Amino acid sequence: MENNSCIFCRIANREISSNIVFENDKALAFLDAYPLRLGHTLIIPKLHYYKINDMDKESYMALFDILLKITGIIEKTVGANSSTIAIHNGKEAGQEIPHVHIHIIPRKYGDGGGPVHSLFKNNKPKMDDSMMLDILNQIQKNLT
Secondary structure, X not given: OOOOOOHHHHHHOOOOOOOEEEEXXXXXXXXXXXXXXXXXXXXXXXXXXXXXXXXXXXXHHHHHHHHHHHHHHHHHHHOOOEEEEEOOOOHHHOOOOOOOOEEEEEEOOOOOOOOHHHXXXXXXXXXXXXXXXXXXXXXXXXXX
16 A cells, blocks of 8 residues: 555655654654654654554554654653653544654653643543443444
8 A cells, every 4th residue: 555645655665855763664763854852753654554443463563663662762862751652543633644653752841742631621521420331331342
């Protein structure tokens, strides 16, 4: 699977230059061209997948193998003790480029970023135990 109009496919195919941090046979990590923090890195599958749910197991595992390998090294390199690791899984979730990618954003105190819960400060659902149990049951039913 490849999409010639996708910037990440073009990076994976070396049609567009990038600052490659690491790669394996199915995935590639490179420095974000518009970093939010020093060391901000993206990891992409080399094949074109829109969402995590579309990926084959080998590509998924290759993506997360790189994540495990480089996260601590990136943090150490830029003097950070933590990272925000983010996947926007679809347009409604904030995915700007329709190709699976993982952000590794090294973090330090006072950097202006916040926890994921800060994205939804004013629009959290009000749920009681009954509603929570109903959602749980629906998810479990759909898993079978």
